Amino acid sequence: MSSRRPGAGRASEDELNKLMLKLQALLPAESRNRRHTTRVSASETMKEVCIYIKKLQIEVDELSERLSELLPSIDLNDADAEILRSLLQM
Numbered sequence: 400m401s402s403r404r405p406g407a408g409r410a411s412e413d414e415l416n417k418l419m420l421k422l423q424a425l426l427p428a429e430s431r432n433r434r435h436t437t438r439v440s441a442s443e444t445m446k447e448v449c450i451y452i453k454k455l456q457i458e459v460d461e462l463s464e465r466l467s468e469l470l471p472s473i474d475l476n477d478a479d480a481e482i483l484r485s486l487l488q489m
Contacts, residue, residue: 415441422448463487
């Protein structure tokens with residue numbers, strides 16, 4: 400028999416609501432503005448967050464690729480160039 404209280408390891412509804420509000424605050428402004436006029440479920444918020452994260456990842460990949468293309472033409476000292484290369488490999 401476990402000495403833990405029922406639900407002791409689970410987040411309360413209040414904690415989940417606070418986390419959802421934090422996630423919603425991280426979404427782009429146009430998404431947040433739409434939310435003021437429409438009630439959106441937690442699952443819809445999670446879908447939007449996942450889509451937004453994927454979009455950000457694509458943007459990061461594109462910017463990294465562009466920087467990689469520009470790096471050879473940039474006049475940097477060895478230390479700066481090495482820092483940029485190490486960041487691109489992350």
